[in-house]
Amino acid sequence: MKLVIAVVQDKDSNRLANALxxxxxxxxxxASTGGFLKAGNTTFMIGIEDECIPEVMKTIKANCQVRDQLVTPVSPMGGTTDSYIPFPVEVQVGGAAVFVLPVERFEHF
Amino acid sequence: MKLVIAVVQDKDSNRLANALxxxxxxxxxxASTGGFLKAGNTTFMIGIEDECIPEVMKTIKANCQVRDQLVTPVSPMGGTTDSYIPFPVEVQVGGAAVFVLPVERFEHF
Amino acid sequence: MKLVIAVVQDKDSNRLANALxxxxxxxxxxASTGGFLKAGNTTFMIGIEDECIPEVMKTIKANCQVRDQLVTPVSPMGGTTDSYIPFPVEVQVGGAAVFVLPVERFEHF
Ligand code: NI
Ligand code: NI
Ligand code: NI
Structure with a gap:
């Protein structure tokens, strides 16, 4: 038995929950904030048998991997100017920090 | 020293906290949501000496064990009909998932 | 690799976060409540290499140690009486409960 603790970005949280x-x-x-990742994040606790570790890791990686995303920034002044033409920029999103902890005993009441 | 992590239903949370x-x-x-149990839940972290494990387990079991509870459902339409007679049904409540983690070092500042 | 779990008072939380x-x-x-400490508290999870344990412990101790603080209580009746002269009293604040957990595996996606 292991306890997997995974810190993931909020934007990946629902997709990961559904996949699990x-x-x-x-x-x-x-509910968690700050730290391992740059944006708002969520911490998952997943109790699993040892032999399921690879499958859980694969699921987390598939749903939370760091990737580039195109974002169109709003006007820096919040107004409209003839000279400002917004264009999409790439930002890095996603990512997960995953800790596998040993469990000495598990009970289910 | 051990760190006990117990996920219990919200409805058992105050009673367990008082008992502990x-x-x-x-x-x-x-504050936690979803997962091990079907309803809203709370996660307890309890730091204890090894010899206290049985007593903590007993306390969690006594306050959070799965049991049947009679619930009277409201009218399925939310209105009043002559043909609908509500009667109590049994639903399962409670339960706890308890992980005992080894602690390599404990400090109290 | 270790996972350090530190429960500290809310009032020390921002200072510790900045120091870390x-x-x-x-x-x-x-977000956490009750328990190890008497006042509102925050739980930190810090993933670190084994050799960084002393530095993390030093940082937590420096920012969260139990200390006395002078507090001027308000009038016990909430009103003004000629006979009541408020004077500062010492109360204990701060403190941290720190658990160092072994990590069997760490992944960063
Ligand atoms: Ni069950
Ligand atoms: Ni103390
Ligand atoms: Ni990274």
């Missing part, structure tokens, strides 16, 4: 449910894993979400 | 205080255990509650 | 960032440590904050 679909794979039959039970996860608890903790 | 009464037994002299110190617990920290984390 | 300054030292180059990545911490995730979890």
């Amino acid at each position: 449910v679909k794979e039959g894993f039970r996860a608890t979400k903790l | 205080v009464k037994e002299g255990f110190r617990a920290t509650k984390l | 960032v300054k030292e180059g440590f990545r911490a995730t904050k979890l």
Whole structure:
């Protein structure tokens, strides 16, 4: 038995939760802020058997991997100027920090 | 030293917190959602000496065990009909997922 | 690799977060209540290499140590009486409960 603690960006949180449910894993979400990742984040706790580690890792990676995303910034002044032409820029989103902790005992009441 | 992480239903949370205080255990509650249990839940972190594990387990089990509860459902349409007679049904409530983690070092500043 | 879980008082939380960032440590904050400490608290999760444990411990101790603070209580009746002269009293603030957990595997996606 292991306890997987995964810190992921908020924007990947729902997709990861759905993917874990679909794979039959039970996860608890903790409200969290700051730290491992630059944006708002969510911490997942997932209790699993040792042999499921590769599948959980694969699921987290598939849903949270760092990738570039095109974002169109708003006008820097918030107004309209003839000289300002917004164009999309690439920003890095996603990412996950995943800790696998040993569990000495697990009980289910 | 161990760190006990217990995910319990919100409805059992206050009772468990009071029972732990009464037994002299110190617990920290984390806001959590979804996952191990079907309803809203709370995650307890309890730092204890190894020899206290049985007592903590007993306290969690006594306050959070899965049990059936009678619930009277409201009218399915939310209105009043002559043909609808509500009667109590049994639903399962409670339950706890409890992880005991090894602690390599504990400091109290 | 270790996962440090530190429960500290809310009033020390921002200062500790800033100190950890300054030292180059990545911490995730979890909203938490009650328990190890008497006042509102925050739980930090900090993933670090083994050799950084002393520096992290020093940082937590420096920013969260229990200390006495002078507090001037308000009138016990909330009104004004000629006979009541408020004077500062010492109360204990701060403190941290710090758990160092072994990490079997760490991944960064
Ligand atoms: Ni169950
Ligand atoms: Ni103390
Ligand atoms: Ni990174």
